Amino acid sequence: MKLKKTRKERKCYECKTLINKGDLYGQRSIALGEKVDGQTETYDGMNVVVHYMRIPVDMCKCCLENK
Numbered sequence: 001m002k003l004k005k006t007r008k009e010r011k012c013y014e015c016k017t018l019i020n021k022g023d024l025y026g027q028r029s030i031a032l033g034e035k036v037d038g039q040t041e042t043y044d045g046m047n048v049v050v051h052y053m054r055i056p057v058d059m060c061k062c063c064l065e066n067k
Ligand SMILES: [Zn+2]
Pocket: 012, 013, 014, 015, 016, 017, 059, 060, 061, 062, 063, 064
């Protein structure tokens, strides 16, 4: 995992710690929702295809190293 120095304040997604300006942080992509991509689901009587989304989140050095 590559750590970067942040130029703005961020919050760790995992432990909610504030990552201060100049501190090291990393980014990891997490899955939004628990659905499998392409799975269909009935929503309001309609069949919809669920898309599995991945979004990048900020994490502090500790959380990245503990995993
Ligand atoms: Zn953290």
